Amino acid sequence: MPEDQSYWYLASYPKSGNTWCRVFITELMRLSANNPGEELNLNQDIETGAIASSRLWLDDQLGINSCDLSFSELDPLRGHAGASAWLFAEGERFHKVHDAFHSPDSRGRPVVSTTGCSGVVYILRHPEDVAVSLSHFFSWPLDRCVDFLLDPNAALVPGERFGGHQVRQYMGRWDQHVRSWDDQTQLPTLIMRYEDMLAKGSDTFTELATFLGLPTDSKLINQALENTSIDRLKKLEEDVDGFAEKPAGCERFFRSGRTGEGAEQLSIEQRKRLAKGLSDVMRRFQYEGPELD
Amino acid sequence: MVNSLQFCLQRKRRLFTGINWHFNSFLPAQANSRETPRNLTISLVKSHRYCAFGAQINSDLVLPELSLSDSASDVLVHIQQGDHDQWPSLEPSPHSTPILQLSPQDWRLELEGIGWFRATGGKLLEWQRWDDSVSDRDIRTFAVTSGLGALAIQRGALVLHGTALERDGEAILLLSHPAAGKSTLAWCLLQEGWRLLSSELVVLGSDGLVQPGMHQLKLWHDAAVALDLNWAQLPPVRKGLKRYALLAQDLTCMPQPAPLRVIYAINRAKEDSGNGVDIEAEVKMEKVSLKASRNFSQTNALMRLRNQAFHVRMYRGMDAEAQLFMQAAALARTVPVHALVVPDGIKAMAESLKEVDLMQPESMQQRSESKQEDTNDA
Numbered sequence: 001m002p003e004d005q006s007y008w009y010l011a012s013y014p015k016s017g018n019t020w021c022r023v024f025i026t027e028l029m030r031l032s033a034n035n036p037g038e039e040l041n042l043n044q045d046i047e048t049g050a051i052a053s054s055r056l057w058l059d060d061q062l063g064i065n066s067c068d069l070s071f072s073e074l075d076p077l078r079g080h081a082g083a084s085a086w087l088f089a090e091g092e093r094f095h096k097v098h099d100a101f102h103s104p105d106s107r108g109r110p111v112v113s114t115t116g117c118s119g120v121v122y123i124l125r126h127p128e129d130v131a132v133s134l135s136h137f138f139s140w141p142l143d144r145c146v147d148f149l150l151d152p153n154a155a156l157v158p159g160e161r162f163g164g165h166q167v168r169q170y171m172g173r174w175d176q177h178v179r180s181w182d183d184q185t186q187l188p189t190l191i192m193r194y195e196d197m198l199a200k201g202s203d204t205f206t207e208l209a210t211f212l213g214l215p216t217d218s219k220l221i222n223q224a225l226e227n228t229s230i231d232r233l234k235k236l237e238e239d240v241d242g243f244a245e246k247p248a249g250c251e252r253f254f255r256s257g258r259t260g261e262g263a264e265q266l267s268i269e270q271r272k273r274l275a276k277g278l279s280d281v282m283r284r285f286q287y288e289g290p291e292l293d
Numbered sequence: 294m295v296n297s298l299q300f301c302l303q304r305k306r307r308l309f310t311g312i313n314w315h316f317n318s319f320l321p322a323q324a325n326s327r328e329t330p331r332n333l334t335i336s337l338v339k340s341h342r343y344c345a346f347g348a349q350i351n352s353d354l355v356l357p358e359l360s361l362s363d364s365a366s367d368v369l370v371h372i373q374q375g376d377h378d379q380w381p382s383l384e385p386s387p388h389s390t391p392i393l394q395l396s397p398q399d400w401r402l403e404l405e406g407i408g409w410f411r412a413t414g415g416k417l418l419e420w421q422r423w424d425d426s427v428s429d430r431d432i433r434t435f436a437v438t439s440g441l442g443a444l445a446i447q448r449g450a451l452v453l454h455g456t457a458l459e460r461d462g463e464a465i466l467l468l469s470h471p472a473a474g475k476s477t478l479a480w481c482l483l484q485e486g487w488r489l490l491s492s493e494l495v496v497l498g499s500d501g502l503v504q505p506g507m508h509q510l511k512l513w514h515d516a517a518v519a520l521d522l523n524w525a526q527l528p529p530v531r532k533g534l535k536r537y538a539l540l541a542q543d544l545t546c547m548p549q550p551a552p553l554r555v556i557y558a559i560n561r562a563k564e565d566s567g568n569g570v571d572i573e574a575e576v577k578m579e580k581v582s583l584k585a586s587r588n589f590s591q592t593n594a595l596m597r598l599r600n601q602a603f604h605v606r607m608y609r610g611m612d613a614e615a616q617l618f619m620q621a622a623a624l625a626r627t628v629p630v631h632a633l634v635v636p637d638g639i640k641a642m643a644e645s646l647k648e649v650d651l652m653q654p655e656s657m658q659q660r661s662e663s664k665q666e667d668t669n670d671a
Contacts, residue, residue, distance in 0.1 A: 056470050060606050063393035063402055064439050065471045065493065067511070070533055073406055080391040160535040161514035163472025 008212060009052065009112060009120040009187070011097040013177045014156065015133035016125040017194040018096055020228065020257075024205060025094055025214065028224040032215040052078075052097045052112045053156075053166040067163050074167060075105035079113055094212075098156055101180035103170035111170070114186045121208060122181040125194035126287045127174045127274050128262020146270045149174040150277045175281035182284075193285060195259050201225045230257035342368070345437075346445050346496040347504040347550070354420070354429055357540050358437050358509040360548045370444055372436060375419025377409035388610035395610025400443035407431050410440050415448035434531055437507060442494045442603045446613055450504075451497040451620040452603035457490035457506075457553075458482050464490055464503040464551040465651050467633070468601045469559040474642075476510040478559070478635060480520060480539070481643045482651070488547035494603045497620070501627065502550035508541040519639035555654055556624075557585065557633035558597050583645040585657035586632035594625035629654070 010025075012018040058066050058074075061081035066074055097120075099111045125133075131145040138145075148154050156169040171177045182191060190211040196204045202222060209216045226232070263271065268290055275282065275289030282289060343350040344362035352372035386395045394401040402410040408431070409421045418440045420432050445452045455468040456475040467475050476492060483489060491506030498504060514535040517524040527537035589597060598621035602608055608617045631654045636642050649657050 055472055059471060060604060061390050061392070063390075063400075063443075063604055063607060064404070064435055067471050067513075067536065068434050068438075068530060068534070070531075073404075076405060077392060159515075162516070163513055163536075165470075165472060 006116060006118040007093045007095060008118050009095050009097045010123065011099075011101075011120050011181050012123040013125075013130060013171060013174055014098050015130050015137055017123045017192075017197055018098075020197070020233070021121065021123055021192070021208070022094065022096065023233065024208075024224055024228045025212070027227050028205075028209060028214055028220060031220050031224055031227075032217075051166065052095050053099060053169045055163075055165055055167050057081075058167060066167060071103075071160070071168050071170075072105040075103045075111055075170070076107045076109055078167075079106065079110045081113060098171060099169040100172050100177045101184045105170070110184070110186065117187055118213075119188035119190065119211065120181065121190045121192060121211065122178075123192050123194060123197075124178055124285060126259065126262060127278055127282065128266055128271060128289070129194075129259055130174065130262075131270070131274070132261045132265050142266055142270060146266070146273055149274060152176065173277065175278040178281045178285070191285075198257070198259060233257075344505070344548075346441055346491075346506045347450060347498050348444075348448070350441075354433050354436065356433055356437055358433070358507050360505055360508060360541070360546070369448075370416055370418065370441075372418045372420070372440075375409075375411060375421055377403075377411070377419075377421050380411055380419075386610040386612070388606050390606075393606065393610070395607060397612040398447050400440075400447070400607065400611060402435065402439060404435060407435065410435060412440050412443040412447065415444050418444055428532065430528075431531055438493055439604075441506075442496075443607055443611070445496045446603070446607060446611060446616075449499070449616060451617070451624065453495050453497070453598065454493070454601045454603050455495045456492045457495045457503045457551075458487040459490050459503075459547040459551040460487045460652065462551060463554040463652065466495055466503065466553055466556045467559055468556060468597070470601070473559055474516075474635060475559065476512055477516045477520070477639055478642060478646075480510055480512065480516075481646050483545055484643075485646055488545045490547045490551060497553065497624065498550070499620075501552060501624075503553050504550050505546070505548050508544065508546040510539040510544060512537050512539060516639055520643070553624075553628050554652060556594075556598075556628055556630040557651070557654075558589075558601070558630060560632055560634050583636065583642070583649050583657055584634040585654040586634075587658065588629035588631050588654070589625075591622075591625045594630035595622050597630055598624055633657075 010018055010021055012021075055066055058078065058081055062077060069077070097112055101110050101112070102108060103111050127149050131142060131149055134140065134145040134148065135142050140148075150173055152173050154171045154173065156171065157164050157166050158168055172180070181189065188211075190208065192204060192208060202218065202225065205225060206216055206218070206221050208214075209221060266274075271290045272292060275292055279289070279292075339353070341352045341355055342362045342364075343352060343356055343359040344364060345359040348369040349362060349364055349366055350356075350359065350370045350372060351368045353374055354372060356372075380401070383394050383396050383399060383401065389395045392403055394403070398414050400410075400412040404410075404423075406423050406427075408423045408427055411417075411419045413419075418436060420436050420440070422432060442452050453466070453468060454470055455466050456479045457464050457466045458479060467478060469475050471493075479487075479489060479492060489508060489510070490503050491508070492510050493507050496504045496506055511530050512520070512522070512527075514524060514537070517527065517537055522537075522539075524537055527539065527543075530536045530538050588594070595618075599605070599617060602617050602621070605614075605617075608614050636645050651657075
């Protein structure tokens, strides 16, 4: 497959920094263009590529109405979708994925196409902070978010009783999700911790740009980082009167972006449940939790 | 030895087909009434005659989604069981995928666990089960949609993702991609006196007439509940799916072609974000009425029609993209295209339909929506 038709995945558990990463990539590419033009418009410019679970995209690939397939029929097919020479529309090269790499229905196959894929950036964030962010995003109580992170059947758009613009995205437990991408060997992978994106932005995003073959000029990287800081994104969200990816009931998509909110807002019991259930992967990525009894 | 084994296998498949249709309890009364014992003695594989998408169709599958035909005119399309091992190798277009193989006048679909399908020359649709656990319903779900759509493209028709309805001899076309609520909206319109011309895919002839096609609506469980339908009595679209088929017997259908008066591109007032795990949660929504935009410019209308082609990839892969472009341009010149903003929530949508006339888009326009076209024409 020619170089200009290659594509990348930006994979993450939801609320882990995927959108920030996409906005950064968009901004870096905008700044490095000959004529950067006006500032970023959140609802018009973040067209880095279709989400891999897009029903529209899958239907086009499969030539059928995917609503006519069950989850157990669709998941094994999804990895085959997209293996054509023109995988996605020209110019759209970075595709968001919230699915785990495999699903219980995918017969051991990846749920995303790997043919012609240049690699995956996997973004992860401390599960305690993910719980708090999920709570704001879905308008759920914190306890429900903790349950969700520990639920082996957790999925987005999981219902069999309604359609939607995206197909069911199986995620499983938070640690299963991380492992599914970190342990797979079919695609080159760059793991990025949200905490490093915040604390060591310049280094972390330079590593990202290098991995993706984007410009790595430090001035451009730092300018793109400055233009996509959480305060800047909050302002941009106000400018467009609500980010298109914000669900109904969620006050704002870009909220605080801080780390450590989980430790402040979760009860010790909730934190212990997370630490107990997710300890292996938390340790693997140097995430600390409370002392367990 | 090998030949006799193949013969036995083929015979077994035919027998299976023959037995299967005979005991199909979900067939509409009109379909069942044509299956007489006399015909059984003539052939194990009975053929059935339909008229849909502008063609007389002869099928070895019972297709309750289509209108039966007793026309004496020549059969144009044959649907019959085939053997994918016997199909010649294909020089696939670069637009092919592992599941969808495409070349001019040749369309092939391989659905693991379900079957193989091949449409050729605008005339022949072949199908083969993956194994004997695959039901006729499984096969026809894909044969009458993607398969007949591919044949219509090969015959030179314009095929769009949409649902068409008729009233007083004229048709409207609702365009949207799957799962956007076309069928739910269509069901509500049928309760207001409209007749169904075709759902899921709509075929327009060169004469500008909308051809009768799929006389079936597929409703998700939640939509059926919201519409107060007795979902427990409805057959699932396929076994195990929480999606139900409303067949011709449950609907008011239009068996004749009708001229197209207006096209609507559907936008939901609040599209689901795709992240809505809690999609069933009660969200208080302000009551919104149905709204139509001014008609699109011809350029916007053309792009919208082109994007709603019944699989742009199929047109490209079968070398028919120029045909699509010309037909969409001609349609954009002659029939107005409006965005239709549909209230979120099925009950709100049903209520708001009572207050408007979809033949009169002007009646649903607001003075302040001058930017509607641009904002909704993404």
